[in-house]
Amino acid sequence: MSKVETKMSKQTKPTETKKKLNVLIVDDDAINRTLHARIINQIGGVSKTAGNGEEAVILHRDGNASFDLILMDKEMPERDGASATKKLREMKVTSMIIGVTTLADNEEERAAFMEAGLNHCLAKPLSKENLLPLINHLLDA
């Protein structure tokens, strides 16, 4: 169990995030976009989706996009998660960005993804149980 999960298990478990979040879900897989949007909805947030990293960057180009959280898949066509995260940070995007990896990714690949500017990384499949405590922990930080 991670330190975040241990801390949470000692308290009454919340069912929603500490504030209502506006979330961008970036994933080339329609099923994952649907799943993650539903999880965000269940924890009290609202979401928009993008089919790859390039779409996510384009959404931010005019400076009007304002997301509290971006769920960024790692492997995507057009522009992958690391490249999109790096570009967004260069564009001074301050949203929390959680990278979404797979269990097949090794430590080096995860570290390289983190280096791009992520706040944290989680392996698929995401669930309310692994996402909610992490988001609340990041909101506290």
Add this chain to the structure above:
Amino acid sequence: MDTLIAQLQRQFRDYTISLYQQGFLDDQFTELKKLQDECSPDFVAEVVTLFFEDCEKLISNMARALDQTGNVDFKLVGSSVHQLKGSSSSVGAKKVKGLCVTLKDCCDSQNFEGCVRCLQQVDIEYKTLRAKLQDLFNLEQQIVQAGGRIPQVDI
């Protein structure tokens, strides 16, 4: 009427358990069920529909690629099976996911016969799962139409 509901609920429970015990579904399907509620009552059906559409498209892509005798694009097959493995993992389609792992291995070693055999099995397996989940959703409908609640099944 109550007896009918109870019978249907028992059938539903037993059938659901059998799908897990026979390895068709894993814990991820349970997670999908948790995401379904009154606000999104057809969520599981919607997601599995997306999955089966994915299966059809990706299996067709792979079959076409493997049909190019002597000029098989194993990279294309590999990328399609990688996607299918991801989707099957997301919905809890345990057997399909397992076969995708085997197919990916065949692809990586450019084992043409292995790929063909495995792809045939993937095709059979996703169709079997589709039929079984349709039966499960039909049972749910019958319970609701009879005025009952769909029981929570602890696996």
